[in-house]
Amino acid sequence: MLTIVMNLWVLCAWIACAVFSGHIAGEKNRCGLCWFVWGVLFGPIALVAVVGLPETRKAEDLAVLGKKQEFLEKLYEKPGRYMLALLILMILFMSFIVGL
Secondary structure, three states: OHHHHHHHHHHHHHHHHHHHHHHHHHHOOOOHHHHHHHHHHHOHHHHHHHHHOOOOOOHHHHHHHHHHHHHHHHHHHOOHHHHHHHHHHHHHHHHHHHHO
16 A cells, blocks of 8 residues: 555656656746656656756847847947047046045
8 A cells, every 4th residue: 555655656756847847948948848758758857957958048039139249249340439438437437546
């Protein structure tokens, strides 16, 4: 009787690991169904693996990063007034520090 109850607890824990693996993978923009299957096959090992995975980026995030990179490239190529403003701020900051 004790072994039947223990086997049921192990089965419930194994299925819980599979469900949590799928959920965490979905939160990290990964394939939740795939990680659920990995969780069914490997149990707690899959759960530990999915927790250690980095989050993937969505297409919208990559588009925003692309726009920021374009801005930084333009700034690097033609610094112009941005660099002048930065230089003035640095001079003011240094004069304030020296004045203390």
